[in-house]
Amino acid sequence: MKALFNHFYETYHQDIYNYVFYMVKDRTVAEDIVQEVYIRIIKSYDRFRGDSSEKTWAFSIARHAVFDHFRKQKRKKKHTNETVDLGEWTEFIPTTEAAPDEVVIQQEDMQVLYRLLDKCSINQKQVVVLRYIQGHSLKETAEILNMTVSNVKTLQHRAIKKLKNLFAKEKKGGESGD
Amino acid sequence: MTNRDDEKIIKLLENLPQHKDKRPQQEIYEKLTLQFKGKSQRKSKRFIPYVAALSIFLLLLGLPFVVNHNITEQTTMETDATDERAIFGIEEESSHTSDDNMESTETFEREGLMEISLISGGVLTDVPSDREVIHFATYNATGEYVIPLTFLVPEEADMESYYAQLDEILNAFDLLPDHYILEGAEFSIDLDTKQVVLTMQNELLEDSNSNELLPQLLGEMFLPYGIEEVTFVNDASETTQTIDLSTYAKQRESYFLYGGNYIIVPLDNDSTVEEALHALKQSYSDSQIKPVMDADIEFTVKEAGETVIVEFVQESIQEADVTIQMVEAILLTAKSFGYTEVQFDQLPFNQLEGYNFNSPLPVPTAVNIIADIK
Numbered sequence: 001m002k003a004l005f006n007h008f009y010e011t012y013h014q015d016i017y018n019y020v021f022y023m024v025k026d027r028t029v030a031e032d033i034v035q036e037v038y039i040r041i042i043k044s045y046d047r048f049r050g051d052s053s054e055k056t057w058a059f060s061i062a063r064h065a066v067f068d069h070f071r072k073q074k075r076k077k078k079h080t081n082e083t084v085d086l087g088e089w090t091e092f093i094p095t096t097e098a099a100p101d102e103v104v105i106q107q108e109d110m111q112v113l114y115r116l117l118d119k120c121s122i123n124q125k126q127v128v129v130l131r132y133i134q135g136h137s138l139k140e141t142a143e144i145l146n147m148t149v150s151n152v153k154t155l156q157h158r159a160i161k162k163l164k165n166l167f168a169k170e171k172k173g174g175e176s177g178d
Numbered sequence: 179m180t181n182r183d184d185e186k187i188i189k190l191l192e193n194l195p196q197h198k199d200k201r202p203q204q205e206i207y208e209k210l211t212l213q214f215k216g217k218s219q220r221k222s223k224r225f226i227p228y229v230a231a232l233s234i235f236l237l238l239l240g241l242p243f244v245v246n247h248n249i250t251e252q253t254t255m256e257t258d259a260t261d262e263r264a265i266f267g268i269e270e271e272s273s274h275t276s277d278d279n280m281e282s283t284e285t286f287e288r289e290g291l292m293e294i295s296l297i298s299g300g301v302l303t304d305v306p307s308d309r310e311v312i313h314f315a316t317y318n319a320t321g322e323y324v325i326p327l328t329f330l331v332p333e334e335a336d337m338e339s340y341y342a343q344l345d346e347i348l349n350a351f352d353l354l355p356d357h358y359i360l361e362g363a364e365f366s367i368d369l370d371t372k373q374v375v376l377t378m379q380n381e382l383l384e385d386s387n388s389n390e391l392l393p394q395l396l397g398e399m400f401l402p403y404g405i406e407e408v409t410f411v412n413d414a415s416e417t418t419q420t421i422d423l424s425t426y427a428k429q430r431e432s433y434f435l436y437g438g439n440y441i442i443v444p445l446d447n448d449s450t451v452e453e454a455l456h457a458l459k460q461s462y463s464d465s466q467i468k469p470v471m472d473a474d475i476e477f478t479v480k481e482a483g484e485t486v487i488v489e490f491v492q493e494s495i496q497e498a499d500v501t502i503q504m505v506e507a508i509l510l511t512a513k514s515f516g517y518t519e520v521q522f523d524q525l526p527f528n529q530l531e532g533y534n535f536n537s538p539l540p541v542p543t544a545v546n547i548i549a550d551i552k
Contacts, residue, residue: 005210013203013206022197035210039210110190121307150336153368156370157369
C-alpha cells in the first residue's frame with residue numbers, strides 16, 4: 001500500500017490537489033477530498049485495466065470524489081464555499097516580466113477571474129481548470145471528464161465566452177465605480 | 179469583443195496560481211492508514227437488525243410491482259454526466275429567462291432519443307447555467323423573411339449533433355418550410371477557429387432566391403457564436419462557395435410578429451434606432467405580419483451610452499397598448515443596433531408580467547425559444 005501511495009503522491013499529488021482545490025475553493029475540504037481519492041485509488045488499483053492512462057484514471061477518481069462531495073453538500077443543503085481565499089494570493093508571484101504597474105493590473109485581473117470562475121457551470125469550470133490552469137490536452141481532459149473531445153471544445157469555448165463577458169462587465173463596473 | 183479578448187482571458191487563466199498541498203507526504207500517508215483502519219473497524223461492527231432486514235427484503239420483493247421497470251433500468255444506465263447535471267441542475271432556472279412568457283407545457287420523448295420540454299415563444303434574457311443555446315433559423319413561405327429560432331440544450335452537448343438533425347428538429351416543430359435550402363446539409367462547426375464548413379449537394383443553392391436568403395439564414399444561425407464565414411464543400415471536399423457573414427453582423431433590424439413568431443425586417447444600414455423603432459408601427463401588405471405597436475403611439479428616443487431611452491407621450495398610450503410583444507420587439511430592435519439596455523419612460527404602469535420598467539431592461543440573448551432539449 002505504501003509503495004502505491006508513494007507512487008501516486010510523487011507523480012500526481014500536487015496536480016490533483018490543485019484541481020480539487022479549484023473546484024471547491026476550500027483548503028480543508030480539498031485535503032479531505034484528496035484523502036478520499038487515495039482511498040479509492042488504493043482500493044481500486046487492482047481493477048485498473050489501463051484502458052486510459054494512469055494519470056487520467058487518477059484524475060477521473062478525483063472528479064468523482066469532488067462530485068460526491070457536492071452531492072453530500074447538496075443533501076445537507078449547504079452551499080458551496082464560493083468565497084475567495086485571498087490568502088492564496090499572497091503566495092503567488094507572477095511569472096511575467098512586466099513592469100511593476102502592469103504586474104499589479106495583471107494580479108487584479110487574475111483575482112477577478114479567479115472569482116468569476118465560480119460563475120461558470122461546474123462542467124465549464126472543470127474544463128477551464130483542467131485545460132488552462134493545469135495544461136491538460138483536449139484528449140486528456142475528455143478522458144478525465146468522460147466526454148468527447150468535441151464536447152470539451154464546446155464547453156471550453158462557452159466557458160471562455162462567459163468569462164470574457166463577465167470580466168468585461170466587471171471591469172466596466174469597476175471603472176464606472178471609480 | 180474579439181479573439182484577442184479570448185486570448186487575454188486564456189493567458190490570465192494560464193497564469194492563475196497553482197495551489198500546493200503543504201502537508202508532508204508522511205502525514206497524508208499516516209492519515210490514510212488510520213482511515214483504512216477506521217473503515218475496517220466500522221465495517222466489522224455493522225449489523226442490520228433482523229426486522230429491518232426483513233422489511234428491506236419484503237420491499238425489494240414488492241418493488242417491481244410498484245415501480246415501472248423502466249425507471250430502475252434508467253437509473254442504472256444513467257451516466258456520470260447525467261448524475262452530475264442532476265446535482266447542479268435540478269432547480270429549474272427559468273427565472274433567468276423572461277419566464278413569464280415561457281411555459282413548459284409538455285415533456286415527451288421524440289423518437290425515443292431526446293426529452294424535450296416545449297416552451298411557448300418569448301425571448302431569453304439569461305441562459306440557465308446548465309443549458310446552452312442553439313441558434314437555428316427558418317423562413318416564411320415566400321422566403322421573404324428569416325425567422326430566428328432558439329433551442330436550449332445541455333451545456334456539455336455536442337453542438338454539431340443538433341445541427342446534424344436541423345431539418346428533423348424543425349420538422350418536429352412544424353417549422354420546416356417546403357424545400358428548405360439547408361435540408362440534408364452536414365455541418366462541421368469549429369468554435370475555436372470560428373469556422374463552419376457545410377457539405378451539401380443542393381441544387382436549390384443555385385436558385386437566385388437563395389442568394390439573398392442563405393446569408394441571412396446562416397447569419398441568424400452562426401453570428402451569435404461569432405462565426406463570420408461559412409464555407410460550402412461538395413462530396414469531393416471541393417470548396418464550392420464561401421459566404422462572408424460579417425456584412426450581416428451589423429445588420430440594422432426591426433422585429434415584427436409573424437404567425438406567433440418574430441421575424442426580422444432588415445433596414446438600411448444608415449437607419450437610426452429611432453427610425454427602426456418607429457418602423458414597428460408600420461403595416462405590411464402581408465396580412466400575417468402584424469405590427470407590434472399601435473400606429474397612434476408616440477414616443478421619443480434618446481441614447482445614453484449603451485442604453486436606449488424610449489419616452490412615451492403619456493396621452494398617446496393606453497394600458498391595453500402595452501403588450502409583451504411590443505416591449506420585446508423594442509428590446510430586440512435596440513439589440514440589433516448594439517445597445518445593451520432599454521429604459522422605458524412614461525408607460526401607463528411600471529410592471530408587465532416579468533418586466534419592471536422602473537430601471538433599464540437588458541436586451542435579450544435570443545428570441546423565439548422553441549424547446550428545451552434535455
